[in-house]
Amino acid sequence: MATGLVALLDDISVIARAAAASVDDVGVAASRAGAKAAGVVIDDAAVTPSYVTGLTPDRELPIIARITRGSLINKLLILLPAALLLSEFFPWAITPVLMLGGCYLSYEGAEKVLEKLSGVQHGETLSGPIEDVAAFEEQRTKSAIRTDLILSAEIMAITLNTVAAETLFARAAVLAIVGVGITVLVYGVVAIIVKMDDIGLYLARKSSAAAQRVGRFLLSAMPRLLVALSVIGTIAMLWVGGGIILHGLEDLGLTAIPDVVHNVQHHVQMTTGSLSGVLGWVTFAVISGLVGLLLGTVIFVILHKVLRIGAH
Template sequence: MAGGLAALLDDIAVLAKLAAASVDDVAAASGRAGVKAAGLVIDDTAVTPRYVHGFTPDRELPIVWKIALGSLRNKMLFILPAVLLLNLFLPWALTPILMVGGLYLAFEGAEKVYEVFGGHQAEKKTEPAAASGPDTEKTMVAGAIRTDFILSAEIMVISLNEVTDESFWTQAITLILVGIAITAGVYGAVGLLVKVDDIGLKMIEGGQGAREAFGRFLVSAMPKVFTVLSTVGIAAMLWVGGHILLAGVDDLGWHAPYELVHHLEEGAHDVAGIGGFLGWFVNTLCSAVIGLVVGAVVVLVMHFIPRKNAH
């Protein structure tokens, strides 16, 4: 894989492989893998603050904490035992599972592209959560934890996929440390994001001059930050999902698509001066196009065909 977010899958795999040397190496490499793998869930980092929208400021961090605990429970109690057992008894199933996750990412990315260009975003507007009743917080947390599950499973399977030849306990330790690092990194960032505007308001209320100006900057900047995160998240889902599918079909025996992309990438690498960037760009673009095309087919099946049959 060339680099950028599309290279995260190989980065995690390489780090996990190196981590198998010792427990200390597992800890160090898993920490780095967790930070890099946060890019794979950048869309969740953008989406999760929406789950606390409408709640009073004193409930925002407790809600993020509940979601983080749910995410960690997903990884440690459900995903980790499942992937370890799969590796013991059905190792051939890991690649198809990765591809199912890749298909889901491609679908999610393509659906959001459809919402943007199809003008359907307004349909998803809801009333403020604080006005929806006492059970809303529980519902929001449960929805966020469900959203987290797929990407958590992807990361855990990716990490395991490169330490399958190591001992059972090395595999388990690697997955535990990767899972903890990812959860802490992602939801730590989410907690900061949802409080930045409150920090800005405090600076405006209690300061003047440069302090007040910086507070106003923080408050005005956050909507733009979330817009950028959402856009990058869509792109990330498409090219990461597309690359998972591309690598998966290659592992399953259909080599032509992967070889074509690799050939185009190698050709771009030969351009003097900017070959490295061009190689990354070609790999990323091809993966994103594959993700968009495959995801669009799923969107078509999920949305338009059922609607047509209903008439």
């Protein structure tokens, strides 16, 4: 039974092919496809608030606006034309491109886990002194846009993988609508998250007792939410990265490892009765995360211990 990323691809395939049948259906189908891609875009919503944490409140929304603009440029001016060219002339390269992105997500997730365990950070962070605030803000904005480029490439490639055989117009329309819709949704949510403390402070100063309670709740919840988002973002990177690798190996005919994973998943489904669907999905997601963690750790060791890139 296809679950996890495989199910995501299957769902997008049905939606995208329906979209190609009629121009009127493109908008609805593409928006549904974007919603189905939550397993990938959760990284953006979970990780992006960390790029503005600790900076002055007046700079939060301008930074998010810059990241949003960079994300739209990534999707519409860089990735959409590249995806159309790829599907037109090199359709065989879609799976390897997806897998490269999976490796990157696995590395990013594993790096966060290893840094947390070791206490060693690679690069300047908010936990250390910031000598040049403007330069640090610029660095974090560029870092967010760079990470968005990888995540956006995954979203576009996942969608493209299912509409490569359709007309050029249908491919372009679905990719554009999914790209814009996901960008607006994700960074709208991010803007609300990073301003939640300001909203809480505003409500806490109101005369209404109910408003004050809500305001105090938002203020107290904000630090916990940021920690939770950091954890969720790391888990999502590992889960999605590992899932992409497993699915890519299947597409390339290298089925030994994916077969073991699916056998374990099938065994769980056969022994859990009415919960088989949920626990089967959880099993695939957990194993995908472990695969992502293992692969990301190997890449981390090669980059930081063997090649000494970013080593202290």
